[in-house]
Amino acid sequence: LDEFGSRLIDIHGQxxxxxxxxxxxxxxxxxGFAGHDKLGKAxxxxxxxxxxxxxxxxxxxxxxxxxxxxxxLLQFQLQELDSLAPVAGEWHELEQQQKRLANAQxxxxxxxxxxxxxxxxxxxxxxxQNADNRLGELVKLDPSLAESQAMIRSALIEIxxxxxxxxxxxxxxxxxxxxxxxxxxxxxxxxxxxxxxQCDPDQLAGLQEELKTQLASLENADETLDALQQQLEKRVxxxxxxxxxxxxxxxxxxxxxxxxxxxxxxxxxxxxGEFQVALHPxxxxxxxxxxxxxxxxxxxxxxxxxxxxxxxxxxxxELSRISLAIQVVTxxxxxxxxxxxxxxxVGIGGATAEVVGKLLRQIAENRQILCVTHLxxxxxxxxxxxxxxxxxxxxxxxSTVVVLDDEQRxxxxxxxxxxxxxxxRTMDHAAEMVSRGTQG
Numbered sequence: 024l025d026e027f028g029s030r031l032i033d034i035h036g037q038x039x040x041x042x043x044x045x046x047x048x049x050x051x052x053x054x055g056f057a058g059h060d061k062l063g064k065a066x067x068x069x070x071x072x073x074x075x076x077x078x079x080x081x082x083x084x085x086x087x088x089x090x091x092x093x094x095x096l097l098q099f100q101l102q103e104l105d106s107l108a109p110v111a112g113e114w115h116e117l118e119q120q121q122k123r124l125a126n127a128q129x130x131x132x133x134x135x136x137x138x139x140x141x142x143x144x145x146x147x148x149x150x151x152q153n154a155d156n157r158l159g160e161l162v163k164l165d166p167s168l169a170e171s172q173a174m175i176r177s178a179l180i181e182i183x184x185x186x187x188x189x190x191x192x193x194x195x196x197x198x199x200x201x202x203x204x205x206x207x208x209x210x211x212x213x214x215x216x217x218x219x220x221q222c223d224p225d226q227l228a229g230l231q232e233e234l235k236t237q238l239a240s241l242e243n244a245d246e247t248l249d250a251l252q253q254q255l256e257k258r259v260x261x262x263x264x265x266x267x268x269x270x271x272x273x274x275x276x277x278x279x280x281x282x283x284x285x286x287x288x289x290x291x292x293x294x295x296g297e298f299q300v301a302l303h304p305x306x307x308x309x310x311x312x313x314x315x316x317x318x319x320x321x322x323x324x325x326x327x328x329x330x331x332x333x334x335x336x337x338x339x340x341e342l343s344r345i346s347l348a349i350q351v352v353t354x355x356x357x358x359x360x361x362x363x364x365x366x367x368x369v370g371i372g373g374a375t376a377e378v379v380g381k382l383l384r385q386i387a388e389n390r391q392i393l394c395v396t397h398l399x400x401x402x403x404x405x406x407x408x409x410x411x412x413x414x415x416x417x418x419x420x421x422s423t424v425v426v427l428d429d430e431q432r433x434x435x436x437x438x439x440x441x442x443x444x445x446x447x448r449t450m451d452h453a454a455e456m457v458s459r460g461t462q463g
Contacts, residue, residue, distance in 0.1 A: 050313060
């Protein structure tokens with residue numbers, strides 16, 4: 024509620040002076056007075072881009088140690104896989120080759136034995152040939168047996184082709200113990216790595232490609248890091264260029280603002296008052312959101328007094344009048360809609376009090392002004408007049424706010440002018456002041 028309230032109401036008084044002492048508010052007033060919104064947005068945009076890039080770079084940098092560990096692991100794993108150099112489909116081929124080499128003698132002897140049984144002596148070929156001959160004689164007697172003879176001849180051809188194939192196969196099978204040992208060793212290597220990486224042997228080739236992709240990605244991370252570093256440096260240059268333009272505009276506006284506010288202060292019974300706008304280089308090596316300088320409002324209220332921060336000005340009345348002068352010069356800039364001035368008239372009177380009233384009325388064209396005052400010169404300038412009354416009894420004290428009509432306003436101004444006894448002349452003077460204030 025406190026933060027929310029500070030956005031709605033700004034209090035200017037001896038004991039409560041909220042926003043004017045804030046560096047942020049001072050910067051906003053100067054920038055608003057300068058009217059360089061585009062320059063400010065350019066700086067803020069450049070700062071945001073720099074910040075985003077910096078966060079990406081920091082995140083990637085934080086991951087470097089983890090990446091290095093992963094990189095070393097991947098390099099070691101790929102070294103193992105590269106030494107095996109697995110090939111897709113090779114595992115199944117090796118299994119078949121190992122079975123063939125391990126059983127070469129059995130394959131050769133069995134193939135030769137079957138070939139002998141088909142060809143030699145009274146083998147299957149001879150028996151089928153004999154059957155074909157005998158059926159040929161019978162076909163002459165009964166042609167219906169021709170189909171049976173054709174099937175026997177087909178079987179004879181199949182047997183002859185099978186015998187030829189078996190004979191050729193037996194000649195190709197090698198008895199090669201050395202090759203068998205090499206195949207066994209390679210199968211053993213497949214088994215070993217497959218067990219280590221918890222996959223099937225035929226998946227090792229795919230795993231190798233996957234690890235290569237991961238390694239390339241991590242190696243490219245260094246390139247990305249370099250690219251981000253270069254991008255970050257570019258973002259800093261962009262921000263500096265925008266911040267320098269904003270700084271020049273601020274310096275120019277600061278001179279004009281301090282001249283105008285000083286002129287207003289000196290009208291408010293502070294003839295030696297001086298207002299200064301100090302621009303201090305920001306104490307940061309990194310880009311800042313609102314530029315490369317901080318803004319500070321300084322005031323010297325009396326001769327020989329060094330300019331001080333507004334919040335350290337001793338007199339509450341002076342503080343209110345300084346605030347009033349700033350509000351007049353920067354009218355229309357601030358975002359706070361309601362301003363409360365308390366004791367703004369402390370230590371002044373006469374013509375100066377009338378100036379204060381006129382200035383308050385001037386600000387009230389753009390803001391809602393609530394002013395606590397004991398001076399008729401100030402009160403007569405108001406658009407509306409409220410009288411605060413306090414009542415006490417033995418048990419409690421209460422305050423009441425009374426809204427005054429036009430006639431009551433004149434009476435109240437007269438009371439402020441004349442004290443206890445209000446004369447007709449005092450009433451006329453009060454009516455003149457109210458009329459003059461309304462016209463002003």
